Amino acid sequence: MGVTILLSYPVPENKTGPQTVDLLIKRIGALGAVQSGQFLVDCETFSSGPTMGGPPRTVHVLHNSEQPAAVFALLESPGPPPKTVPLVADGLFDLLMLKMSSIYASKKQTRMEARGTRFEIADFLVKIGTVTMSSNFKGVLVEVEYRPCFIAGNCWELMREFMQSFLGSVVQNTPPPYFQVHNRLNDVYQPLDTIQQYLDHFASYRKVAGL
Amino acid sequence: MNVELDALNEALKAVSSLRSCVGNFFLSLSQGVRSEHGEDHRETKYILELQDLVAEISSNMRKVEQTCSSIPLPPDGQINLGNTAHLAHETTQDRQALYSELVGSYKWTDKLHEISNITFGFLAQNVMKRSYNSYLNSSGMNAKRRRLTPSCHNVPISSVETVITAIDRQYQDMNMNVYRPHPSNCHNLQIQVSLGRILRAVISFRGMMIEWVKVKAYNEEFQTDNGQLGQLDLWTNSRHHVFRKITENANAAMLHFYSPTLPDLAVRSFMTWLHSFRSLFTDTCRRCGNHLLCAMPPTWRDFRTLEAFHEDCKP
């Protein structure tokens, strides 16, 4: 897959979430984008009970409709040293999490979902969706993928120009913070990078909610 | 009725055997005296042969007359021809709807003629022919050198490999792998080029002449799945608009750089041109100064200066 940048689009004071989404859809339509189906990214969070000993560990299990056969799991380990271990597995991993439900319990009230419409314009894939946490509206996310390029550092300027053309000043002139660590600008982009960006955004929405 | 048909068949057979032996006679007559007739008395032998054939003709002739006379005439004096009798009917033009068809095909031919005239004029202005003769004709060189035939497709494969290795060494970020899809064919060679982490291309050579270019994304495979090692997929298009456009431009470049007298220079120039795509996603258009136009990066590179342009901005 190509380099993907995920941005949170702030909902203006006097507008609702769906209105904001409609506005963005109108703008991308004006650029000549063609609608091509729906998308869904969901995230369920499991954490270890007190019996495990030590500080609790958290496993985020994410699905992306763009990779329908895969399950992405990100384990936040308290360490030492604290780290995040990613795992890409096939669909039956969800069954295994069910088997482990006595050890890792799902926090249902923090289940997050980004759902919306996909658009294609030349080699760009744009997804505009709303984020909900246990069916409460949380915000608007815009995902832009430039499919022919795999090195974020190579196409950031080009993508910035594209994103600014319909998102305006919401787009910063420097690459998003996710790309500025671990030499991510020069690594080959993986589906897992998209998942991690979604997780980062979900986490900040949760923080706002105070969970 | 049956008897009648049998007799008719008999008569037709007799006619065809008569025709065949008349044919034999004229064949023999046209060939004249042949070597089979030997050395001595060749003419006599030849005349005897002709006499035999004439005798055969007359016997067949008799047979035809006999069979004809044996055909019983139908009572009304006409032989029933069945459905074939209807062949001559329905000749009115209105009922055959021929007119509209004819008009259609006339229009079509007319259009074809017109379009081919335009194409001819267009092609005459833009010399894209790869044959040496027309090249020289158009530049008005003398007739003596015109007879030289292009030979760059006939270069031994080892020297092509040498040129490719030299080019490979020249560019750090451009790697080339050489494949020989048909080891028995000593002129065909394919190379797979990967340019940085931007694109991959497959280039098919006949001798020193580039025949075919296909450009794809860095992660798109050229290896075919059917397990035949060394077989590259020359046909499948890239999934991405950008690389389909570059493939088009690369084929134009391949024709532009083609030079029958200096084939290795043509290959070198083409590779230099292809190498300029290492900054495909970072270049801005020389004319409009933007990265994107119609959501596409600058996919055109000037052949001489290698400057980047959008498809619609190119000079």
Next chain:
Amino acid sequence: MAMAQQTVNTAIDSLTAALKSNIIPNQEYFLQGSILDSSVEVLLHRLRGLCDNVDTNLETFHDHEMCFSIRGPNNTQPLQLRVRRSLDHNGMPMQLRYIGQPEIGDKSRPTVLRNSIDIGTSNTVVEFLTELGCRKDFEYSAKGYMFRKGRMKITVFKVFKIDETRKMMSSGGFDALSPLTHSYLVELSVLAPSGQDAIADDMRCFAEQLRPLVQLEKIDYKRLVHGP
């Protein structure tokens, strides 16, 4: 949007649907036996005659298997997880496998039955399990041959010890292998959705055809553990 939208199902929804229609192969029927090194050639010949993949050469494999367990609360039965990776083919996905307690059943049941979930994963799985709180119980490498007969899988392999020092030295390359026994393990197994007991009878018939070279039987591990 005015146009009709077909919504995307969540992965959990499709998994639940798949579970309901019972198409997920989550049960393993299996039989085990062993054969001495000296006679394994004869068995391989017979298997080549009986099985489907005869047209190609003998299909070999060399895998490294690590067994993990994770304990739940209240000292319940630990969850067993196995990770397998191919040593012959680098860069292939690793296999994570959950294996439930084997059910031996009574005499009428022809094979052992156990729950099983096979998951292909990325190569971070060992670190993932370790950080998840799993403990590595043991590891070994298995090298041998595999055959296919319809849905049945037959493996004939030898179990080798993993030399820790050597593993450190040549990251993953196990050149000097020390076998655990002088015999090969023979396994006959089928992964199937639950309730397809007919396959077990097919397996018994197939096992009959390998007698007396190898006796494929239901092995009761509990009896082995508590044995004399």
